[in-house]
Amino acid sequence: MGVAPTNYRWSDDSKTIFFSWNPENKEKDQAYKVSVLTNKPETTEDNAAEKAAGTVYTYNKDKSLGLFEKGGDVYLYNFEQKKETRLTNTVDRENGTKFLYNNDVIFQRGDNLFQLSLSTSETKQLTNFVKGKRPGLGGPTVPGAPERVAPTVQDTWLKTDQTELFDIIKKRNKTGGRGQGFAGAAGGRRFGFGSADANFKTIKAIYLDDKFLSGLTVSPDGRFVTYRLTSPVTTNHNTIVPNYVTASGYTEDIAGRTKVGETLTVSESFIYDGTKDSVYTVHTSQIPGIKDLPDYVKDYPKQLEERTKKNEDRKINFGSPIWNENGTTAIITADANDNKDLWILKLDANTGNVSILDRQRDEAWIGGPGVGRNIEWIDNNRFYFQSEATGYSHLYTYNITNGEKKQLTSGKWEVQRAILSKDKTTFYISGNKEHPGITHFYKLSVNGGDLVQITAMKGGNEITMSPDEKWLAINYSYMDKPWELYIQANKPGAKAVQITKSTSAEFDSYKWRQPDLVSFKNRYGDDVYARVYPAANPHPNKPAVVFVHGAGYLQNVHYWWSQYFREYMFNNMLADNGYTVIDIDYTASSGYGRNHRTGIYRNMGGKDLTDQVDGVKMLVEKYGVNPKHIGLYGGSYGGFITLMGLFKEPEVFAAGAALRSVTDWAHYNHGYTANILNEPYNDPIAYKRSSPIYYADKLKGNLVMLHGMVDVNVHFQDIVRLTQRFIELGKDNWELAVYPVEDHGFVEPSSWTDEYKRIFKIFETTLKK
Structure with missing residues (x-):
């Protein structure tokens, strides 16, 4: 193929772009640079970029x-x-x-x-954080010292009795020590014989116990220090992934992740007031909706009754405070552990109290590009953030003086990235305003107004802006043209100049297709976008293959070069061999707004699967394919949909190839799965509805499963469990190909080759019968 340029970095003077590239097919990428004055790339020293970028101040x-x-x-x-x-x-x-x-x-x-x-x-x-427990409350304070224990009732009685008996104890309790000239456990340091430094000031010791300290942030005046303490979780079960092909000759275990539903860490947020030498918590009980239960619990009356009766605050995690420049106001985010709420709050650092500025509530889960991230002050009164309040992620400002929330962008498109200019007068925005499958670079006044488009090339435009904001390094690609570096002045109408040419002669010798980019209405009336590769010379059976992209929340129907470049080339090969191929941005794909993003909530293998079926219907009607000869394939989430397709829609799909597939969501990770399906013990209906292993008895078509044995993402255990299920069910129209040295993303060319030979074979032997 050739090797595309990557890793763009600007020199500090904005005159040179440094990048990694390998146009000569060497053993590894080389360091290159190009001047905006000459536009001629040339090799450079490996560390030249770091030198030219200067010091980061x-x-x-x-x-x-x-x-x-x-x-x-x-x-x-x-x-x-x-x-x-x-x-x-x-x-x-x-x-x-x-x-x-x-x-x-x-x-x-x-x-x-x-x-x-x-x-x-x-x-x-400013702070005095001390590892370990407070003296007297258990645990040695010095290695090897006897363990201190919390005072008993007897200890307390003796202490009280001593105080009542002796005046010297009363006196020393008032002065906080044992008298002049002694430096005891609580007396601090000693300066000279019999005299203490009158200016010496102690700082409150904050004992961390066994907790982890993070998020240290200080207010602009140095008075307030905010921090988080997180308690370790010791009850979770970590998985292991056996590695069989090792240099030692012994099977070695790879430490794996936990599974969905395990206990999450929860942080507490605190404020240390240096003026008062006191510590207090950031209060959670004042957050609006902190006790709100998600709608799904209505499906579980007993759970609803119990949780309503308890009336507990939901567990949340605070971000670090974001102070305005003059230090008068701090804002802080709070995320609910169930991910149904994101709050932006005003923090009163004097008290730890919070008040609501903005609340984003989603009965599915909070998400979307930029949401909950990239919150920054424009001036001392206004900050900006992104929200899906309208159904699409857009840019907003909030004025803390008058409480005005102002929406700056709008429409059925997403702000995918927003950067505030150095002078804080302009937003630079990447978004898909023109079309869901086209990204452009825009500028917009911080006060709102017209969105001004700067880039013009149709396709994907990934921008790295120069430090002086006068130049753009554009990583650009089109459907059939991999990524290349272009340079353009940062102004509308400026010409983008191509700098690199990376594809090999072999790659260029084939006429790669520009697939038809189409849309169709699914059965729910929603627009669904797809790429179609029409067969060059359709086989008499007029077969079709559905490719299902992975990751779920990912976009693959667009005008730029696909990250699934192997599958893009394989789809070209299938089209050469008489197949019509369709690649669908099914429900839950990115780039299409909130409703599309969350359309699989509590039902994976629902709308995301019926979109594939509706896409086949469109192929039958508009491309003349034979509905009796349809196959599908995909990896990861695409492998999951392949299994669900063969199990739940056996009359539609005659054959399928499932790569590195999730077979039971209760065995996947928490961060991804709990957003969509909640936890298995709280929402078992969602898991049984969404996991292929519960539908294995419905298999009719021909299936090949392919899985890496050292997959630390979707564990090999997943496919083994489904295999055992097939054996117990007496199914015989399936096979399993294993790859002993491969993780989730294959690395070895021999593995990729073997995998796609098997996928091609199952289509050739079933769909062309």
Whole structure:
């Protein structure tokens, strides 16, 4: 095929693009560069991009100063004086550098935050996180020390009795120590003989116990530090994946993931107020709808009754606060663990209280491009975010002063990516406004108005913008043309200039098809898009093959080069051999808005499967295929649909090839599955309705299953369980091909070749009979 360019990076001066490329088919990719002045690519040093990109700075407000990290230490650069100063020189690593609004420097060392004054050179510790348990509450504080235990009733009685008996105890309790000149367990440090440093200040020790610390964030004035503590989960069962072909000759176990329904970690969010030296939690009980139950529990009256009676707050996880520039306001996101709600909240750092700014509720699950991510302040009063409130992911601003929520983009298309310009006056947007299968780059004022299109090439336009925002590196492709690098000035009407030519002579020697990009109405009245590869010379049987893309929420019907490039080429080969091929963006594919995205909620193998059947009906009516000679194939989610097609629609599909297929969703991972089907113990109806293993007795057509034995995504166990089910059912029209060294995505060319030979064979021997 040839090797397309990748990994685009701009030089700091915006004059040069660096990228990886291999036009000469060498053993590995080479480093290349191209100047925007010459447009001629040339090889360069491997580390040239890093050198030219310069140092990545964290700037102060007026950008006169910059912080950067090097070798685990913090450095300061003064741009006016062109002077570099080393601020730390320690064995420990310092990271997370930022400026406060008074130009003091914040950095993290270990688990703690420090504040360095550039005017006085004083370094002040802001937090005192301590690993382990609080002294006296169990667990040794020093390795090898005897374990401290929580005080008993007897201990408390003795302490009270001592206080009542002795005046010296009363006195020391008031002063908080044992007297002048002694440094005890709680007395801090000792300075000189018999005297303490009057300026010494202790910081509240925050004991982490066995919890994980994350999300350390400091307010712009340095007063408030927010953080999350997450308790480890010790009850989950981790799976293993046996690896049989090993250098040692012994079977070796690969540690695997957990399965859907296992216990999720839950974080608590806290605020440390440095002025008050006090800690308090970010409150969850004030969040609107925190007790709301999902609609699906109505299918389980007993569960509904029990959960209604308990009236518990749902478990949520907070994000890190996002402060406006002057530090007057912080916003924070909260995600419900059941993923039915996403809240954007205003945080009162003085109290830990929160108030609602925006709530996105979805009875299926929260999702869509940009939703819940990429929230940023435009100025001290406005921030922006994305929401599917209209059914499509669009861009919004929110004004905290007057409470105005303003929708900036609209229509039956998605904002797939939004970037705020450096001067914060313009949004740069990637979206599919023209057509679901075409992406373009646009600009839009932060105040709203007309959306101005910048790119013009029909197909896929993936943009990497130069630091000065004057140039675009465009990764562009079309249906039959793999990705290449183009350069264009960042303005409407500018010409995009092609820089690379990557395809091989062998690849170019074949006339690759531009499939028909069509749409049809499914049985529910929804528009469904598809690619059709008409047969060059139809076989007398007029057979057809349905290719089913993977991932579920993924788009493959578009005008750019497919990530399923092997399948694209295989589909061309099938069309050469008398088959008409259709590739459908079935319900739950990306690019088509919320209803399409969530159309499989609690019923995988429902609308996503009937869309394949309706696509076949369209092929029969418009392309003249024979409904008795239909096959289908696909990998991962596509393999799952292949199984469901043969099991649930045996009169439609005569043969199928299922690659790395999910056969039982109760054995897949939590992050993907629980969104769509909830948890198995809470919603067993959804799992039994959606898992092929429960329909295995309906198999009539011919099936070949193909699976890697070291698949850490869809485990080999999945296909083994279905195989045993076929054996017990007495089915004999199936076969299993295993690939001992392959993971979920195959790597070895010999494996790919063997796999597609078997897929081609089953179609040749069944659909052409």
